[in-house]
Amino acid sequence: MKHTISVLVNNRPGVLARTAGLFSRRGFNIESLAVSATNDPDISRMTIVVDGQDQVLEQISKQLYKLMDVIKVLDHQDEPVVTRELALVKVRADANSRAEIMQTVSIFRANIVDISETTFTVEVTGGADKIDALIKLLSKHGIKEMMRTGRIVLSRGPRTA
Amino acid sequence: MQMTGAEALLEALRREGVEVIFGYPGGALLPVYDVLYDTKDIRHILMRHEQGAAHAADGYARASGKVGVCMATSGPGGTNLVTGIATAYMDSIPIVAITGQVPTFAVGKDAFQEADITGITMPITKHNYLITDANELPRIIKEAFHIARTGRPGPVLIDLPRDVQQETIEFKYPEKVRLRGYRPITTGHARMIERAAAMIDEAERPVIYGGGGVTASDAQAELVALAEKADIPVTMTLMGKGGFPDDHELSLGMPGMHGTAYANYALHEADLIIALGTRFDDRVTGKLDTFARRAKVIHVDVDPAEIGKNVKPALPIVGDVKQVVGELAKRVKENKHPEWRKRIEEWKSQYPLTWKGEGLKPQYVIQEIWRATEGRAVIVTEVGQNQMWAAQFYPCRETRQFLTSGGLGTMGYGFPAAIGAQVARPDRSVWDIAGDGSIQMNIQELASAVAAKLPVKIAILNNGYLGMVRQWQTLFFHDRISHTDIAEATPDFVKLAEAYGAVGIRVTEKSEVPAAIARAMEITDRPCMIDFHVARDENVMPMVPAGGTVDDMLVD
Structure with a gap:
């Protein structure tokens, strides 16, 4: 079962290595990982998607807390959250397919952010399902290159970590 | 007071009450060793290999209960400490390892005797530091000792580049440690302790299974009080040995692979296991599915990550063993388990710990x-x-x-x-x-x-x-x-x-x-x-083969 967890850590060199190293040496699988600074310059926030049973998640959380640089671990399992991913997709676009691609992109409320004689680069944000769906539709035109970020998450409502 | 980084290191060690350093000098530690030349109040024991220095600091820590300190130069000096640090980490022993490092401007350039010792020791230290600014040195030393000795103890490594040792700073030793991500829980939850006491009162065949946490928290007096008051036999792991007197009538000796047959039978037949500062290691449990399957488990440990890692307890208590056992000893009823004790005595006489044959055994x-x-x-x-x-x-x-x-x-x-x-x-x-x-x-x-x-x-x-x-x-x-x-x-x-x-x-x-x-x-x-x-072909017995159960136990 997939869990999305937020980890608040000290914004210091080496913290990403400590965290990622813990996952690999304890045999936990990271599906995706996103890190950034936060409104507090001393703190970074990681959103990590992991696959595992509840017991595994409990171990992950407890082991993370043993790192000196980990301040807080939140499992978003049972609460409403806003989750987003972003993808950039460079898709083959010739005279015949341009109109269809533009229509598809528009329906998905995605954007074309770069254009060349033979390609579009599409930017899409949203949940993983939405991005999967768009990629599936674009793939019939021929995807030349693509990159997805990891998932990022915040709790809905006034609650903060 | 103005001083160099190297002088600040020694002054900070002094403030932490360090009496002895086990070390080995080298190029990247020359400024520190130059200060040691004039240092009279901290003893330096020169080892002949850095691994020896790490083990000596560990042995000092285990024997004294204080933090052990070892020191080695950059590169091979640091990598030679690694086995000793890993040893201390696995057994939760408080040591502070100080390594020299190439100058900050050379770090990352594959300089002579450079090794990324903080990277190498990340998985085998409780925490580690690379000091890049001598002004941070007093705070970091203070934190390192605090981290090493509190909560679940463990090794901390401090990597000290040579130029940082030579920088001049204004030395001010912090009085308090502020670590946002580190607040060990040492007081057990009162209601959990109450429930544990009730479970102990009701148990017919209880066994206490104690480990290194009994030693780390210095809980022998509390443990003896609990065992005697509630009449509970006690088995201590290799790491816990001495935490309960081996010659006490309630002692079962050591459990596990080469433990006593009676300790293993007692765990197998118990209806309640009170696990204290121990981690259900595979050398104790053998096959996990069949380990102590008749027993409910109360698990007390200062490290929350140990609880539920190998065995899911009926009742978890996060806290310091000494505090929790002290409370338990107050709350449990005075009790007797004559039938259980008689059964154990039978095992003891049937399977005594002994050896066969004459000669130089x-x-x-x-x-x-x-x-x-x-x-x-x-x-x-x-x-x-x-x-x-x-x-x-x-x-x-x-x-x-x-x-x-x-x-x-x-x-x-x-x-x-x-x-x-x-x-x-x-x-x-x-x-x-x-x-x-x-x-x-x-x-x-x-x-x-x-x-x-x-x-x-x-x-x-x-x-x-x-x-x-x-x-x-x-x-x-x-x-x-x-x-x-x-x-x-x-x-x-x-x-x-x-x-x-x-x-x-x-x-x-x-x-x-x-x-x-x-x-x-x-x-x-x-x-x-x-x-x-000694006799060449003697085997250690009894023996539960790896991954086995008490039924697989070889007794001679």
Whole structure:
């Protein structure tokens, strides 16, 4: 079962290595990982998607807390959250397919952010399902290159970590 | 006060109450060693290998309960510490390791004797630091000692570039530690403790299973009070040995692979296991699915991550063992379990811990050392058969009396750790129980012990084998003795000891044992090595094969 967890850590060199190293040496699988600074310059926030049973998640959380640089671990399992991913997709676009691609992109409320004689680069944000769906539709035109970020998450409502 | 980074390091160590550093100098530590040249109030013990320095700091920490300090230069100095740091990490021993590093401007350039020691030790330290600004040094030293000794103790490494040692700073030692991500829970939840007391009151066949946490939290008095009041038999793991007196009538000795048959039967038949500061290691549980399956488990540990890691307890209590057991001892009812006790006594008489045959047996040697030292020596072991026989045949009454590499199982640990222990306990006879394989892994430390005039005793149970591996080959690999017979090239240990300026004694007959031990006990100014030529093919028994159950236990 997939869990999305937020980890608040000290914004210091080496913290990403400590965290990622813990996952690999304890045999936990990271599906995706996103890190950034936060409104507090001393703190970074990681959103990590992991696959595992509840017991595994409990171990992950407890082991993370043993790192000196980990301040807080939140499992978003049972609460409403806003989750987003972003993808950039460079898709083959010739005279015949341009109109269809533009229509598809528009329906998905995605954007074309770069254009060349033979390609579009599409930017899409949203949940993983939405991005999967768009990629599936674009793939019939021929995807030349693509990159997805990891998932990022915040709790809905006034609650903060 | 203005001082250099190197001076600030020594001043900070002084403020932390450090009495001794086990170290080895090198290029990247020259500024620190220059300060040590004038330092009189902190003793420096020069080891002959950095691994020895780490083990000595560990042995000092285990014997004294204080934080041990070791020091090594950059590159190979640091990497040689690694086994010692990993040993301390697995057994939750508080040490602070200080390494020199190439100057900050050279870091990352593959400079001479550069190694990324913080990267290397990340998985085997509780925390580590690379100091890039000497102004941070006092705070970091303060934090390092705090982290090493609090919560679940463990090793902390500080990497100190050479230019940082030479920077001048205004020294101000912080009074408090502020660590946002570190707040160990030491007080057990009151309601959980109450529920645990009720479970103990109701149990018909309770067993206490205690580990290294009993030692770390110094909980022997509380544990004895609880066991006696509620009439609960106690089994202590290798790491917990001495945390409950081995000669107490409620003692079951050690559980697990080479534990007593009666400890294993008691755990198997128990209806309640009170696990204290222990982690259900595979060497104790064997096959997890069948381990103590009739029992409910109360698990007390200061590290929340240990609870539920291997065994899911009916009742978890996060807290310091001493505090929780102290509370439990107050709350439980006075109780008696005559039927349970009678059953255990039957097992004890049916399967006593003993050995067969005459001649110069390793078990006999350990028993004689016990007799000669009146059970009061600090016993340090290497790893293998020597370690298990020492655990079985040297009953301990005190905490911090039995020092051994339990988790990592590091051959070569014993002798340098015994040096550390002798520094910590000059009042006690310190014995390293060794094998002829293990002792050769850090034999160079004879020079350190001779130079420091430490009267450590080394009892080599010399059977010409890497004995424990030979035992497994005999039992599980059709007696195919693959690369474990080392008799042919075993050195003359007596000459070797003498070459270093230590005393060497050889014993080949059973009748010579008491006199040899007595002679070793009289030596007070240098190490003494006794080479006991013991029966070659002795096996450690009983034995629960790896991943097995009590039903698979071999008793002889």
